[in-house]
Amino acid sequence: MARMNRLDALGLFAGTLTTIAFLPQVVRTWRTRRTDDLSLAMLVLFTLGVGLWTVYGVMMKLLPLIVANAATLLLIFFILWVKIRNLSRRP
Amino acid sequence: MARMNRLDALGLFAGTLTTIAFLPQVVRTWRTRRTDDLSLAMLVLFTLGVGLWTVYGVMMKLLPLIVANAATLLLIFFILWVKIRNLSRRP
Numbered sequence: 001m002a003r004m005n006r007l008d009a010l011g012l013f014a015g016t017l018t019t020i021a022f023l024p025q026v027v028r029t030w031r032t033r034r035t036d037d038l039s040l041a042m043l044v045l046f047t048l049g050v051g052l053w054t055v056y057g058v059m060m061k062l063l064p065l066i067v068a069n070a071a072t073l074l075l076i077f078f079i080l081w082v083k084i085r086n087l088s089r090r091p
Numbered sequence: 092m093a094r095m096n097r098l099d100a101l102g103l104f105a106g107t108l109t110t111i112a113f114l115p116q117v118v119r120t121w122r123t124r125r126t127d128d129l130s131l132a133m134l135v136l137f138t139l140g141v142g143l144w145t146v147y148g149v150m151m152k153l154l155p156l157i158v159a160n161a162a163t164l165l166l167i168f169f170i171l172w173v174k175i176r177n178l179s180r181r182p
Contacts, residue, residue: 011147017140024130037128041115049108056102056155064147 008064015068022075035083043080050076099155106159113166126174134171141167 029035050069057065120126141160148156 007147007150010143010150014140014143014147017136017143019140021133021136021140024132024136028128028130028133032128034128037119037123037125039115039119042112042119045108045112045115049105049110049112052101052105052108056098056105059098059101060153062151062153 011062011064012067015064015071019068019071019075022072022079026075026078029079029082033082033086035079035086038079038083040083040087043076043083047073047076047080102153102155103158106155106162110159110162110166113163113170117166117169120170120173124173124177126170126177129170129174131174131178134167134174138164138167138171 029038050073053065054069054073057063057069120129141164144156145160145164148154148160
C-alpha cells in the first residue's frame with residue numbers, strides 16, 4: 001500500500017465527497033420510499049461500475065479508490081434495493 | 092502518462108460503466124424535466140467530488156480516472172442544471 005501523501009489526501013477528499021453525495025439520496029429514498037425519478041438502468045450500471053472501480057483500486061493499490069468505492073457500493077445497494085422492491089410491487 | 096495495460100483497460104471499463112450509468116438518468120431528466128426525487132445536495136456534492144477525482148487523476152497520471160470523471164462531470168452538470176432551474180421556478 002502506498003504511503004499516505006498529499007495526493008492520497010486529495011483522493012480521499014474527492015472520495016468522501018462522491019460517497020457522502022449519496023447520503024442525502026439515501027435519506028430521501030429512505031423517507032419517501034419513492035424512486036420513480038431514479039433510473040433503474042442507472043442504478044444497475046453504477047453498481048457494477050463502482051464494483052469494478054473497487055477492484056481496480058485494489059489491484060492498483062490506490063487506497064482512496066478502495067475506500068471511496070467500497071463505501072459508495074454499500075449506499076448504492078440500498079437505493080437499488082428500494083428501487084427493485086418498488087418495481088416488483090407495481091406490476 | 093502510463094502505457095495502456097490490463098489494469099488501465101479495467102479502469103476504463105469501470106469508468107465507462109459509471110459514466111454511461113448517468114446516460115439513462117440524463118435521458119429521463121431530459122424527457123420528464125422532473126427532478127423532485129433527486130436530491131440537490133447529492134448533485135452538488137457529487138459534482139464537486141467528481142471534479143476533484145478528475146484533478147486527482149491528472150496529478151496521479153491515471154488515464155481511466157481522467158477520462159471517466161471528465162465525462163461524468165459533463166453529464167452531471169446537465170442534471171444539476173435542470174434541478175436548479177426547476178427549484179428556481181417553484182418558489
